[in-house]
Amino acid sequence: MNSNAETTEKLKKMLQELHTRSDLKFSFYDLGKPASDTVLAEKKDSIPSSLLDFYSVMNGCDVLASFVNDSTLQLGLRIPPIENIDGFTEPDECYNFNSGEKIITLEWIEITMSTFFFILDEGETDISKAYIVSAYAGEEHESSFIAHTMGEFLEKAMEGVLTLGWACDIEETNSSVASIKKLLSEKPQKKTLFEEGDRVVRRQHDYERGAVIKAVKTPHSHVYYGDEYVLVDFDYRGTFWVRPDSIKKRPKKKDLYERALADPDSFVKDLLLISAEESASLLYRIGSVFCVFYRNEEIESIHYPEHSLRYAGIFNRVSFTRAVDTLIAIMHRWAHARQEEATVSFVKDGSEYNRRDQYLKDSDSFYYSDVIETALGCLTYLIMRRKAGKKVQSLLKDSQRSSLFELFDILKQPLQSKYSGRFSNGFENLLDSYDQFLSLESVGNNNLNLGIKREEWLDKLKLARPYSFWY
Known part of the structure; x- marks a missing residue:
């Protein structure tokens, strides 16, 4: 048996062993029987010999699985049977390969980041010169070399434990590969059962x-x-x-966020009784600006950090008027403190929302603008939730609107400290943008990132x- 066929046997055994694991849920599991000698003979002049070797052991496979306790960790391999392959053809118009290249679509999975192809370069007629690449949809002209043969491709796929997107060298995929390797090296975990109140x-x-x-x-x-x-x-x-x-x-164990949820009235009240530095540190422990920013659908210059949802989870538990008054008041305090000193010293005390947050060092400092942007995002979320699907214009009282716009005037002023200009540009368009935002009759539900x-x-x-x- 040649190396390509031996590697396919190794893959087949791996798939069979995976299928016995109680911590994997299979959406698909189908291993093809060896292709007949007749079919293999018919295809020998149209597809690479290493692919023929694969089909001599397993006529395609359709495997897709996720871990029962974590659907984000998925693995699989979905190679079509030999009968579905007609040899190298011109790519159809949905692809964006380089001119003259011919392809065989080798492996596909719906939710994956890329697809694998055998490619035969322009003008090449010797199919033994074909090689395997990985390409993102619509970016096939910038494909990445993966392997010369099917056996080499399968070895790399197994090294990546068949993780979806294993060939994509990005942090998220590399993390998934590492997580799946760890889980597969251990005994299958018991299924997590959820109970009321968890x-x-x-x-x-x-x-x-x-x-x-x-x-x-x-x-x-x-x-x-x-x-x-x-x-x-x-x-x-x-x-x-x-x-x-x-x-x-x-x-x-309850962190600061969970304690705030347990008694939101007291938490919100205390924010106005402590100093600007203390209130900024409290909310920074719950969520910082180090996260993804979402753009508002109607007004592009309105944006909100994802961690604003943490703040909103707390402020949503008090009255809308009180939440707005408190958020505007503490942002005023932070804005004034920011004019004199942009940073706040910070020491972790174990109460942080995510103690393993890679951005939160044990002892560090942060900018007032971090919590200002996150708190403003919280205010935006609260307003959007009130407006969603309803024809409501300004939800703010005249006094609240006036105070908010005074805040924006302060924020857009250049800083006078050694950090001058560090954050000023980010707030310059807030007044006009927020005026438009508050005037909207309603906002789309998509703005809530559901x-x-x-x-x-x-x-x-x-x-x-x-x-x-x-x-």
């Missing part, structure tokens, strides 16, 4: 927490996501059905309305 956090979105209402097993099953779902009351965005593998339980809501799945899966399914 505090949970969305996987890959640690700024989003909520409380479990109930977990159910549905009479019908979805081809990808199965028949188990959890109803979660998220701290800010509302109540949604989610897959159990899209959330995880958070440690029972992801994909699949209403049609509710009836299909017999999940109780009025809650949406949150993909």
Whole structure:
């Protein structure tokens, strides 16, 4: 048996062993039987010999799985059977390969970041000179070399433990490969069971927490996501059905955020009784500006950090008027303090929202502008939630609007300290942009970053309305 066939046997054994693991949920699992000698003979002049070797052991495979406790960790390999391959052809118009290149589509997975192809360069007629590349959709002309043969390709795929996107050398994919390797090196973990009242956090979105209402097993099953779902009351965005593998339980020890949620009235009240430095440090422990910024759909210059949702989870628990008054008041204090000294000293004390946050060093400092931007994003979220789907113009009282715009005037002034100019440009357009924002009759629900809501799945899966399914 040659090396390509031996590697395919090795892959087949790996897939069979993976299929026995109780911590993997398979959406697809189909290993093809060896292709017949007749079919192999028919194709020998049109496809590379190393691909023929693969088909001599396994006529395609269709495997896609995720971990039962973490749907973000997915692995699989989906290679079409030999009957579906007609040899090297001109790419159709949906691809963007270089002129003259001919391809065989080798491997595809719906949710992956790239697709693999055998490529035969322009003018080349010897199919033994074909090689395997990885390419992003629409960027095929900038493909990356992966392997010369099918055996080499499979070895690399197995080294990446078949993680979706294993060939993409980016931090997120490398992290997934490392996580899957660790899980596969251990005994399968037991399935996480969720009970009423459990505090949970969305996987890959640690700024989003909520409380479990109930977990159910549905009479019908979805081809990808199965028949188990959890109803979660998220701290800010509302109540949604989610897959159990899209959330995880958070440690029972209460951090500052959880303590604030337990008594939001006292927390919000205390923010006005302590100094600007103390209030800035408190909220910085809950969320900093080191995160993704979302753009408002209607007004591009309005943006809000994702960590603003943490603040909103707390302020959403007091009256709208009180939340607005408090946010504007503390931002005024920070703005004035910022004029004299841009930074605040910071020492971790274990109460941080995410103690493993790579940006929070044990002892460091942060800028007042960090918490100002995050608090302003919180105010934006609160206003958007009140406006969503409703024809409401200004939700702010005249005094609140006036105070907010006074704040913007302060923020756009150049700093006078040694940090002069460090943040001034970021606030220059706030007054005009926010004036437009407050005048909008309503805002779209997409501004709340709710992801994909699949209403049609509710009836299909017999999940109780009025809650949406949150993909």
